[in-house]
Amino acid sequence: MCKSLVFKILRVLSIFLILVLSSCSSQRKVQRFLDKQLEAPQQDSEFIGILMVDAQNGDTLMSLNPSRYFTPASTTKVFTLYAALKELPQRIPAVKYQFRGDTLHVLGTGDPSALHPVLNDRTAIDFIQSPKHVVMHIGTLEDPSWGPGWAWDDFDQSYQVERTSLPLYGNVLRLIRGSESPQVSPEVFRDSVFLEKTGYRRSPERNHFFYEASFRDTTVIPFTIDAGLTKALWEEAAGRPIIPGKTLPEGPWKVLPGIASDTLYREMMAVSDNFLAEQLMLLVSSTLSDSLSFTRARDYILKTHLPKLPSPPRWVDGSGLSRYNLISPESLVYLLMDLYRELPEDRLFALMAQGGQKGTLEDWYQDPDGPYLFGKTGTLSNNHNLCGYLKTKSGKTVVFSFMNNHYLKPTALIKSRMQRILVWVREHY
Structure with missing residues (x-):
């Protein structure tokens, strides 16, 4: 081997050794x-x-x-973001639907964007306005409204909103300061808001809301939800009657594309929105079946995408509200x-x-x-x-x-x- 080639090899090895030692030194410096x-x-x-x-x-x-x-806590939302990025399309599935003659059947996917106070998406609202008849299927959520380990005494706080299959208005009431009395949104609750000093901003059992004269310019209070209220809210938003669905029709469902997915992800991550995180896991579940289940979505993500994850987590909700998460x-x-x-x-x-x-x-x-x-x-x-x-x-x-x-x-x-x-x-x- 000629001397020049040996010299070149030694020079490359020297540079490599210097870089390795420099990198090791830098790492030790950081650790110290x-x-x-x-x-x-x-x-x-x-x-x-x-x-x-x-x-x-x-x-x-x-x-x-x-x-x-x-x-x-809310770093759990990194798992939720990961699940959504792996499974959801570029546009959020607003609803699933089937046409049966002149009747539109709608199935909830858990999309939280519809008339959300920030996202304010109207995709599903506009879609259901034209058909002669609309049947809305509500009972597809397998999970309780709250996640395991959520604090019962936070039921009236804006960061602990109920999970549903067909959310609207972000599942919250907004009181906006007016010149005489507060503006109420959604208006279906206009007669359920009272000027009264209490220990909570909402009755634990029903949708009676309370405020004091010195309340903030905008106060956000979660409402509790059932099938009747869901029907009333969607009828108010769409300005048309809706028929409650009893039995799911057979056959494949089509998906109505909604808001850009990244728009929802950014809002969830930037302000740490618990409601959006919980609904995203239901949206992931909606891509796997017609029923919505955090557990199904979580198990699928861990098995399919994270089989080699070190120290597998105890992952019980999408938001990190629960202290059961580890x-x-x-x-x-x-x-x-x-x-x-x-x-x-x-x-x-x-x-x-x-x-x-x-x-x-x-x-x-x-x-x-x-x-x-x-x-x-x-x-x-x-x-x-x-x-x-x-x-x-x-x-x-x-x-x-x-x-x-x-x-x-x-x-x-x-x-x-x-x-x-x-x-x-x-x-x-």
Whole structure:
């Protein structure tokens, strides 16, 4: 072998060795910084899990309790987003339908977009206005209205909305401040709203709503739903009579395409909308059968798309409202890495909450040059988590999950510590 060729080989090997040693040194530097940040005695009273991975080469930069199970709160929505991206088409299935002569039969898919306060989709409303007769089949939801482990005393809070097969108006009442009395939407509840000081904003048993004279400009209150109310709401919205369906007709159903799926995903992820997350899992179920079941959708996703998922989760709802959920940092990173490999970066990042922008990260990770952190927060009492993608100043992408459970200090201090660590990684990796 000639000397020049040997020299070239040695030079390539030297460069490769330098790069490997440099990468290892960088990883050790990041891990040492994390160890120093979390070595204080006050950390002993809380439970912390962290995993940070280089998106390009899969190298682990930080690791602390990566396979341990945590209460994930709304980071559970990463699982819901993953399920939706795998199974739903580019446009949300608004309803399923069949024509039988001059009669239109409609079957709910769980689409939450119809006249939703933000999404305000009219696809299904407009569709049912023309046929001579409309039969609406409501009883396809196999799950209870609430998920397992949801808090009973949050029944009147805007973040705990009932799940249904044919939602309308986001399944919430809106009170909008007027000059004399509040505006009520939907109007079917106009005579069920009372100026009265009570312990709750709605009666636990029925749709009687209460407000005080000093209420906010807009107050949102979930209503409780049954077949009769569903019929009344859709009749009011469409301006026409609707016949309750008793027996599903035989034969195949067609699907009416609705709102762009990414529009719904962005709203769910940015503001952490629990109702949209729950309904998305029902939508996934609607692609598998004519009945709607979170359990069916979850089991299918885990078996079909995630058979190699590390530390398989205890996944009981779509939103993360339940404290029964248990998920590890490495499971979240696994999903985020899979999505990063499959989706264009600009589309994927646009679906997430963005640092310094609208959503749950609006007041954190701000930068005048634009967002550099894209992810999903998750908060319950004494628990705060964050996972997603971090763009470093060197141009690298870090996939991470940072979970904090069972602390007693103010959540703002937890957020500040997380931001300090993640900003340091951004600047030094």
